[in-house]
Amino acid sequence: MASPNRYDRQGITDARAHVPGPARRSLLAGVAALGALGAAGCSRVATASSAPGGDLLGRLRAQGVVRLGIAGEIPFGYIDRDGELTGEAPELARVVFKRLGVDRVQPVPTEFGSLIPGLNSQQFDVVAAGMYVNAERCEQVLFADPDYQMLDSFIVRKGNPKGLRDYGDVVAKKARFATGTGYAEIEYAVEAGVKESDILIVPDQVAGLNAVEAGRVDVFAGTALTTREVVKKSAKAEATKPFSPLVDGKPRVDGGAFAFRPTETGLRDAFNTELRALKKSGELLRVLKPFGFTEAEMTDLTAKELCRR
Incomplete structure (x- = not known):
């Protein structure tokens, strides 16, 4: 049985994005890339902080700009058609860093697997890519508290004729099952008893929708956000209610957050202070809502909780 942290969360693919990225990335790919240079061709940021807690926030205020590592993934961080x-x-990031006295954000596009090595080799100042928080990554970077949480959902035929509501139903009803390349849902399905050899792997949720509509599979599994968005224009398919997959018999709720270099506790703490204020006021949902996030994706999970899993 593979580690529950092996796979990651997917984004929404869109032909308009100028910086393409894979729909969902394996954590192992990120670990393998640790020796690689992230964001090739980008100028380096200032040298690492030596002061206790780091001095990056002060330097960012003086520069007036923060460099964001992004992976070209809709809806998490990308360059639009304009x-x-x-x-x-x-x-x-624009909202939080403005509050912290940094007026501008600058994108540094890279591959998802290069985000952590790129951050730690100072190619950019912070990872702003909706990255899932898990134990392996917590050994390499410092996470803010999650700004969103995510459950799973299925794409099924209209009316959900097989009554598929979770991975247990897929096994019990011998449903033909599909999910995306590198998706965490592969492991969640296997955990429930689906044979990995029986899983149809497709590139992304658009291909998954097509497979369900064409009757090649009974169900496609993805995150609640991606399934909800992709079925909006479908006349043949619908998304099921979100649910928590089980890992080692316990419900799993994933959360995505900003990542900082391990020395920059001062910047992380300042970021968390502003993030908490945005959550309390409801402003966070207003910022995220245009990208398909709802009240259900708001969370009080902490990085400390997720790093222990």
Whole structure:
């Protein structure tokens, strides 16, 4: 049985994005890339902080700009068809860093697997890519508290004729099952008893929708956000209610957050202070809502909780 942290969360693919990225990335790919240079061709940021807690926030205020590592993934962080930086993480970064006295954000596009090595080799100042928090990553970077949480959901035929509501139903009803390349749902399905050899792997949720509509599979599994968004224009398919997959018999709720270099506790703490204020006021949902997030994706999970899993 593979580690429950092996796979990651997927984004929404869109032909308009100028910086393509895979729909969902394996954590192992990120670990393998630790020796690689992230964000090739980008100028380096200042040298690492030596002061206790780090001095990056002060330097960012003096520079007036923070460099964001993004992975070209809708809706988390991408360049739109007009060449503008957008996505839930960059938009949130604009709000938080403005409050912290840093007026501008600058994108540094890279591969998802290069985000952590790129951060730690100082190619950019912060990872702003909706990155899931898990134990392996917590050994490499410092996470803010999650700005969103995510459950799973299925794409099924209209009316859900097989009554598929979770992975247990897929096993019990011998449903033909599909999910995306590298998706965490592969492991969640196997955990429930689906044979990995029986899983149809497709590139992304759009291909999954097509497979369900064409009758090649009974169900496609993805995150609640991606399934909800992709079925909006479908006349043949619908998304099921979100649910928590089980890992080692316990419900799993994933959370995505900003990542900082391990020495920058001062910046992380300042970021968390502003994030908590945005959550309390309801402003966080207003910032994330245009990217498909709802009240159900708001969370009080902490990085400390997720790092222990």
